[in-house]
Amino acid sequence: GESVGLHLPTLSVQEGDNSIINCAYSNSASDYFIWYKQESGKGPQFIIDIRSNMDKRQGQRVTVLLNKTVKHLSLQIAATQPGDSAVYFCAETISGGYQKVTFGTGTKLQVIP
Amino acid sequence: DTAVSQTPKYLVTQMGNDKSIKCEQNLGHDTMYWYKQDSKKFLKIMFSYNNKELIINETVPNRFSPKSPDKAHLNLHINSLELGDSAVYFCASSQTGTGASSYEQYFGPGTRLTVT
Numbered sequence: 533g534e535s536v537g538l539h540l541p542t543l544s545v546q547e548g549d550n551s552i553i554n555c556a557y558s559n560s561a562s563d564y565f566i567w568y569k570q571e572s573g574k575g576p577q578f579i580i581d582i583r584s585n586m587d588k589r590q591g592q593r594v595t596v597l598l599n600k601t602v603k604h605l606s607l608q609i610a611a612t613q614p615g616d617s618a619v620y621f622c623a624e625t626i627s628g629g630y631q632k633v634t635f636g637t638g639t640k641l642q643v644i645p
Numbered sequence: 646d647t648a649v650s651q652t653p654k655y656l657v658t659q660m661g662n663d664k665s666i667k668c669e670q671n672l673g674h675d676t677m678y679w680y681k682q683d684s685k686k687f688l689k690i691m692f693s694y695n696n697k698e699l700i701i702n703e704t705v706p707n708r709f710s711p712k713s714p715d716k717a718h719l720n721l722h723i724n725s726l727e728l729g730d731s732a733v734y735f736c737a738s739s740q741t742g743t744g745a746s747s748y749e750q751y752f753g754p755g756t757r758l759t760v761t
Contacts, residue, residue, distance in 0.1 A: 540686050564748055575649070575735050575752030576688070619686055625748055630676075630700040630741075633748060635688040 540619065542640040551609040553639045555622030560603060562624035566633070567596060567607045570619045579607070579620075583627075609641075617643045648672050649753035651736050657759045658726055665722045666756045668736030676700075677719035678737040678750065679711060688735070694719055695741060723758075731760045 545551045557565065563584035568576035582589045582596045582605075589596050595608040605622050622636040649670045658664050670677065678701075679691040693701035694713040708724045719736060737750040 566748060570686075573754075575737070575755050576750075577752070578749045581748065621688065627748070630693065630695060632690050632693065632701050632703075633750065634690075638686045638688070640686075 540638055540640045542642060544642045544644060545612050546644050547612060547614060549612055551607075551612045551616070551641055553607045553609075553620050553641065555605040555607075555636050555639075557603050557605060557622065557624045557636065559624060559626070559634070560600075561626055562634075564625050564627045565596070565598060565605055566623045566625075567594075567605075568621045568623060568635075569616075570621065570638070572618070576621060612641075612643050614643050614645055617641055649736055649738055649751050651734075651753040651756050653756060654754065655757050655759075657761065659761055660726055660728060662726050663722070663724045664726060664758070665720055666734055666736075666758075668719045668721070668753055670717055670736075670738040670751070670753075672738055672740070672751060674738040674740045674751070675716050676739050676741050677713065677716070678739075679719065679721050680735040680737060680752075682733045682735060682755070684732070692719075692721075726758075726760045728760050731758055733757050 566581040567579040570576040580591045593610045597606045619638045619640050621638045623633045625631050625633045652667045676695045678693045682688045691705045692711045697713045710722045713719045733755045735755045736753040739750045
C-alpha cells in the first residue's frame, strides 16, 4: 500500500504484479513530461517520456499515461521485478528554449520477492 | 566509460569551510546542470550552463558559485559552508535541440556533502 506524510511515499508490490506510480504535476503550461528512476546510491536515470499531445506511450514493460484535464501522470510497470526497486520521479517542463525541468517529490517502489 | 562523473563522491567538512565539487561529461553535450537532493529525496535545480554560459540560476545563496571552464566541465564552489548545505549534489548533462532528447538529462553518481 501507499504511505504519505513526512516520509517518501512508498508503494509495496509483490514480484510479478503490475505497479502503478502516480504523479500530480503543477504547471498547466507544461507540455513535456519525463519519468526517472533513481536506484539507491545512484543518480536518476531516464525511463520514458511523453508529450502533451499524447495520452499514452509504451516502452519496454513500462507505460506512461497522461491526463491533462486533471494534471495527472502515471507510470505503469508490468511484471514488476526486484530490480525495479527504486525511487521514481516524474518531471515536467515547457518545451522550447532553456526551460528548466521540475521534478516531483518521488515515490519509493519496494518489490517484495 | 562513465558518461557523467563527479568528484569527490563523499565530502565531510566543518561549518565555515570552502569546498568544491567537480563534474565532467564525455557525452559531447552542450548543457550541464547542478541539482541538490535533500534528505527527503526532493530534487531541485540550482544552476544550468549552456556552452559555458549561465542560463538557469535558481534562488541559490551566493555562497554557491558554479564555474564552467568548457562545455564538458561544470564545477561547483561553495563558500562558508552551513549545516543546511548537507545534501547530495548531482551534476547532469543534456544536448539541446528540437527533439525530445533535449530534455533527457544524464545524471552523475552524486556527491554526498556532510557539513558538521
